[in-house]
Amino acid sequence: MAGLVDTDVIISGAGAAGLTLAVELARRQVSFLLVDKAAGPFTGxxxxxIQPRTQEVFEDLGLLDRVVASGGEYPVQRFYTAEGPVDRPAVEMPEPTAAEPYQIPLLVPQFLTERRLRERLSELGHAPRYGHGLVGFGQDGDGVSVRIATPDGDRLVRARYLVGADGGSSFVRKSIGIEFAGETLGVRAIVADVRVDGVGPEVWHRWGQGTEAQVSLCALAGTDMFQLQGPVRFDVEVDLSADGLTTLVRERTGRHDITVRSVSWASAFSMTPGSPTPTGRAACS
Ligand SMILES: Cc1cc2nc3c(=O)[nH]c(=O)nc-3n(C[C@H](O)[C@H](O)[C@H](O)COP(=O)(O)OP(=O)(O)OC[C@H]3O[C@@H](n4cnc5c(N)ncnc54)[C@H](O)[C@@H]3O)c2cc1C
Known part of the structure; x- marks a missing residue:
């Protein structure tokens, strides 16, 4: 098993959950292997x-300051109505208390939060192994034997524990027959990270109501991008290119001065009865 050694814990998935666990284990000198089947970090x-409780956890992990510095606070929402623009706070937070000290409505794109987690992990001497996908495992009384597909072929690793931090479609969860309980929303929506001309970052711009009219643009603090969101019908093909999203925004806002210049990442999500199923595409530029 060249390059891979037996270890206490194998973490499958280096998203927010897997990285957080890896930092916790590293702080306690517990040996682990953090693998992710993706070629590199997720970019969306x-x-x-970032919720108050998460901020407490980040403080404990030693990275709250840098997460705060990576983003900003939620901007005011500006609703464009027939009567004119109406501003409302995006999040109303109570005053901090000793029990809940962090009441900042913190906005940080997930790819920046994960970058800060990887930096903290690196300080502790570890890094995720990308291009390493969990493809099988078997459990016995002493631990678990795990098969990992790597760029150099399959590897078999022995560990005391396997942790499935491999997302909503978790291979680990499905393999051991655990259902994904929860409510389905019965909606389909676009979420995209875009560079836009025609609006500023000072407010969260919101237009329209209903599946075919609603769209919003919220500046992603710490970047030069906006997060575009809008519901879409189940039965339409969604064009997630810059031109396609420009057309959608102009149709829904009536604003022909708004142009989506580029798309860093985009997805159209269908929440169907049963389980949430991502559709569409993810793209990086
Ligand atoms: C389009 C979209 C929009 C979202 N919007 C919001 C939002 O606005 N607000 C919000 O709070 N949450 C949002 N979420 C949810 C949020 O992103 C997730 O809750 C969060 O990413 C979960 O973190 P995780 O670490 O559990 O899983 P993930 O971030 O999904 O990470 C799982 C990792 O496991 C890896 N993996 C999968 N299978 C294997 C395998 N077999 N072997 C090895 N590695 C594997 C994947 O490559 C991935 O890197 C959104 C999610 C999506 C997809």
């Missing part, structure tokens, strides 16, 4: 709201 904004 996805989850951008």
């Amino acid at each position: 904004s996805r989850g951008k709201g």
